[in-house]
Amino acid sequence: MTRFRSHLFVCINRREEGNPKGCCASKESEAIAKALKIAAYDRGLKGTVRVNKAGCLDACAFGPAAVVYPQGVWYRGITLDDVDEIVERTLIQGEIIERLVMQAPPSGAPPGTPAPPPTDPAGAS
Amino acid sequence: MTRFRSHLFVCINRREEGNPKGCCASKESEAIAKALKIAAYDRGLKGTVRVNKAGCLDACAFGPAAVVYPQGVWYRGITLDDVDEIVERTLIQGEIIERLVMQAPPSGAPPGTPAPPPTDPAGAS
Numbered sequence: 001m002t003r004f005r006s007h008l009f010v011c012i013n014r015r016e017e018g019n020p021k022g023c024c025a026s027k028e029s030e031a032i033a034k035a036l037k038i039a040a041y042d043r044g045l046k047g048t049v050r051v052n053k054a055g056c057l058d059a060c061a062f063g064p065a066a067v068v069y070p071q072g073v074w075y076r077g078i079t080l081d082d083v084d085e086i087v088e089r090t091l092i093q094g095e096i097i098e099r100l101v102m103q104a105p106p107s108g109a110p111p112g113t114p115a116p117p118p119t120d121p122a123g124a125s
Numbered sequence: 126m127t128r129f130r131s132h133l134f135v136c137i138n139r140r141e142e143g144n145p146k147g148c149c150a151s152k153e154s155e156a157i158a159k160a161l162k163i164a165a166y167d168r169g170l171k172g173t174v175r176v177n178k179a180g181c182l183d184a185c186a187f188g189p190a191a192v193v194y195p196q197g198v199w200y201r202g203i204t205l206d207d208v209d210e211i212v213e214r215t216l217i218q219g220e221i222i223e224r225l226v227m228q229a230p231p232s233g234a235p236p237g238t239p240a241p242p243p244t245d246p247a248g249a250s
Contacts (some may be wrong), residue, residue, distance in 0.1 A: 009134065009179065053180035069194035070126040070200040083135065 002070070004050045006091045010036060010066045010078075013056035023056075024063035028080065035080055039087040049091045062102050074102040090099055127195070129175045129217045135161060135175040135191045135203075138181035148181075149188035155206065157189055160205055174216045187227050199227040 010033035014025035037051045059065035060075035061125075066086075075094055078086065082100060089095040135158035139150035139188040155178070162176045184190035187201035191211075198221055203211065207225060 001201060003183075007194070029162065033230065050183060052134070055178035058128075058175060067128075068133070069132070070197050072195050074128060079128070097215070124153075 004048060006094075007051045008049070008051045008066055008070070008086075008091060009054040009057070009069070011055070011063060012053045012060070013060075015060075015064065021060040022063065023060060024065055027064050029064035032078055032080055035083045036086065039083050040091060043087055043092065045087075045091065051065040056073065059075065059102060065102065071096075074098040077104040090096045129173060131174045131196065131219075132194045133191055133211075133216065134179040134182070134194070135173070135176065136180070136182040136184065136188060137178045138185075140185075144186040147188065148185060149190055152189045154189035157203055157205055157208065157221055158199065160208045161186045161211065164208050165216060168217065170212075170216060184227060190227065200225040201227040 010029055011024040012030045013023050014035055015021060015023040017026075021024070029037065033053045040046070040051050041048050057065050057067060057074060059074070059076065062095065064076075064078050065075065066075045066078055068075070071094075075086070078100055082097070085097060086100075089097055136149040136152055136159055137155045137158055138148050142151075158176065158178045160194055165171070165176050168198060170173040182190045182192060184199070184201065189201075189203050191200045192198065192214060193200070196219075198215070199214070200222070203225060207222070210222060211225075214222055
């Protein structure tokens with residue numbers, strides 16, 4: 001059962017000051033997540049698109065980080081100035097904003113690894 | 126760029142006591158999220174599968190709620206007893222656990238609405 005056309009998760013993980021990993025929350029990610037929620041709501045997207053806060057997305061060096069599903073598009077270094085464009089181009093138009101795309105994952109699959117085929121989504125409805 | 130074969134988000138939203146909507150956190154969702162993280166780690170899934178805490182997934186009446194992407198499978202009423210099975214069957218084997226599937230969305234697309242085609246995931250890598 002698919003509920004949302006696009007489901008955006010924004011990392012709001014906060015680490016203690018001085019942690020060498022850094023964290024998204026120290027780079028305004030909470031304000032960015034809030035602004036994205038408001039912008040999506042203002043565009044009438046409630047019910048078709050959802051913006052959520054998330055715990056650590058394991059992309060600390062690239063923060064503020066976000067991921068859009070089911071497309072699986074990862075964004076890095078987003079700022080408050082990017083909010084309206086993310087809502088308009090990615091959440092509404094389905095476009096990828098190339099300058100925000102996370103190029104190298106800090107862990108996990110190497111860049112460019114193709115996504116596996118979905119697990120029979122029809123079976124979930 | 127797809128980083129994780131399966132990315133599970135567990136709602137840990139907490140509302141004030143007495144709120145008619147209820148919340149997932151009042152139904153052990155924080156402990157469930159933690160147990161899922163540990164179980165996935167213990168199965169050696171670090172880097173290929175990720176378990177994240179999330180804010181309100183807009184499924185309060187169905188909590189504890191979770192969603193697995195990119196498959197877009199929604200689970201409801203999960204308990205600590207379901208943790209090992211979710212990791213083994215869904216995150217490792219890619220199976221859907223039918224008894225946990227959320228049948229009716231509280232908002233958004235009606236049940237059975239097919240997922241839209243992905244937005245050129247290759248372009249994101």
